[in-house]
Amino acid sequence: MIKDIIKNLKPSSTLLINEESQRLEKEGKKIFKFGFGQSPFQIPENIVNELKNNSHQNKYLPMQGLPELREAIASYTSKKKNNNYKAENVVIGPGSKELMFLLHILFEGDVILPAPSWVSYAPQAIIGRNKVHWIETKRENNWFPTGEEIEKIISKNKNKNYLLFLNSPNNPSGQVCENLDEITTVANKNNLVILSDEIYSELSFDNGFKSISNFCPGKTIISSGLSKWCGAGGWRLGYFIIPHSLKEITNKLKVLASETFSSVSAPIQYAAVSAYQNDYSNYINNSSNILKSVGEYVYENLKSNDVIINKPKGGFYLMPEFTNKNFSTSSEMCKTILRDTGVALLPGSDFGCSEKKMLARLSFTDFDGFNFMNDFNKNKTIDLNSINNFAPNIIEGTKRLREWSESV
Numbered sequence: 001m002i003k004d005i006i007k008n009l010k011p012s013s014t015l016l017i018n019e020e021s022q023r024l025e026k027e028g029k030k031i032f033k034f035g036f037g038q039s040p041f042q043i044p045e046n047i048v049n050e051l052k053n054n055s056h057q058n059k060y061l062p063m064q065g066l067p068e069l070r071e072a073i074a075s076y077t078s079k080k081k082n083n084n085y086k087a088e089n090v091v092i093g094p095g096s097k098e099l100m101f102l103l104h105i106l107f108e109g110d111v112i113l114p115a116p117s118w119v120s121y122a123p124q125a126i127i128g129r130n131k132v133h134w135i136e137t138k139r140e141n142n143w144f145p146t147g148e149e150i151e152k153i154i155s156k157n158k159n160k161n162y163l164l165f166l167n168s169p170n171n172p173s174g175q176v177c178e179n180l181d182e183i184t185t186v187a188n189k190n191n192l193v194i195l196s197d198e199i200y201s202e203l204s205f206d207n208g209f210k211s212i213s214n215f216c217p218g219k220t221i222i223s224s225g226l227s228k229w230c231g232a233g234g235w236r237l238g239y240f241i242i243p244h245s246l247k248e249i250t251n252k253l254k255v256l257a258s259e260t261f262s263s264v265s266a267p268i269q270y271a272a273v274s275a276y277q278n279d280y281s282n283y284i285n286n287s288s289n290i291l292k293s294v295g296e297y298v299y300e301n302l303k304s305n306d307v308i309i310n311k312p313k314g315g316f317y318l319m320p321e322f323t324n325k326n327f328s329t330s331s332e333m334c335k336t337i338l339r340d341t342g343v344a345l346l347p348g349s350d351f352g353c354s355e356k357k358m359l360a361r362l363s364f365t366d367f368d369g370f371n372f373m374n375d376f377n378k379n380k381t382i383d384l385n386s387i388n389n390f391a392p393n394i395i396e397g398t399k400r401l402r403e404w405s406e407s408v
């Protein structure tokens with residue numbers, strides 16, 4: 001009774017690794033949760049209070065989202081990106097993931113996915129019955145596709161529409177996309193729309209985060225939300241900013257929203273107005289500084305001749321490659337690492353990389369974000385001592401991984 005297209009979808013190995021971790025934990029084994037990517041920080045108190053103050057909001061809201069919230073997001077983004085977005089460019093959804101899903105449903109054309117990329121893009125494209133073209137990216141290109149690689153796919157049939165997913169800072173590689181000029185040139189020459197997944201952009205480690213929306217605004221949909229920078233993944237609030245030139249996408253997205261989730265929870269939308277209207281730059285800077293220090297600690301202490309890593313540039317992740325290890329698949333390697341060391345990682349194959357490459361995603365969020373943030377607020381410095389105090393699992397897990405990598 002299940003459709004073939006759904007039958008073939010497997011549960012992501014994120015879940016499998018979690019189940020295996022829980023099983024080992026029950027047996028009394030210490031697990032280092034480097035597999036799961038969730039903000040270690042608490043939601044700013046003011047925003048939580050706004051949710052409490054708005055718990056009485058009981059009406060369905062407009063399907064495109066609460067006008068004040070769309071206004072706040074448009075103005076926040078316009079300021080950040082020196083653009084001129086309006087409330088009508090914004091669509092609010094129950095997480096950006098759901099909006100991406102609806103985009104796959106409405107889009108007529110082929111989807112271009114860089115490998116590695118986030119686990120949900122490909123299954124969503126399959127459910128949306130769109131053909132997927134993978135681009136196997138290279139470390140020396142920061143794990144992002146080049147203009148030439150994108151063009152090579154498009155040139156096979158220039159009459160089709162194409163949708164490229166570009167996620168920067170990236171899950172799983174932790175890298176930021178720098179070759180925006182050349183990607184823009186390809187977009188401008190072809191029927192190419194870019195979904196710029198900027199869910200980690202507030203958590204860039206250097207101030208100079210560049211969005212493709214600044215290079216080709218008319219062809220870029222910005223996707224973001226509260227989940228990562230605000231520590232509010234469970235609130236399920238995401239948004240798209242869609243330029244006027246892609247208005248037909250906005251219109252049909254609204255129809256699909258109205259036929260599925262109707263509108264995002266009203267109290268959450270009212271509370272989110274504060275997240276975009278008020279200034280949380282101190283909280284965001286503190287979060288980024290802490291993540292940067294912790295990420296760099298892992299990078300410095302894990303990289304070796306046998307473990308190649310690009311230094312993380314933003315978000316929660318880095319992507320080690322264990323060059324001296326030879327398992328039949330990266331998934332088998334991650335299972336062995338979990339069993340031998342207690343460190344949970346996700347295999348690169350989950351992110352579209354060849355399973356023969358011994359790549360894994362390491363999430364450096366297994367630490368006490370609340371106390372780390374309070375300490376940083378007080379002392380304004382992060383040193384080995386603070387990492388020791390607030391991120392002992394990071395230190396111990398990194399050490400165990402390092403030792404494992406050396407045990408040939």
Ligand SMILES: Cc1ncc(COP(=O)(O)O)c(C=O)c1O
Pocket residue numbers: 037094095096097098118167171197199224225226227233236237238
């Ligand atoms: C790259 C990327 N995009 C999108 C999402 C989904 O975010 P949301 O909570 O807004 O659905 C995630 C969450 O893990 C992610 O890592």
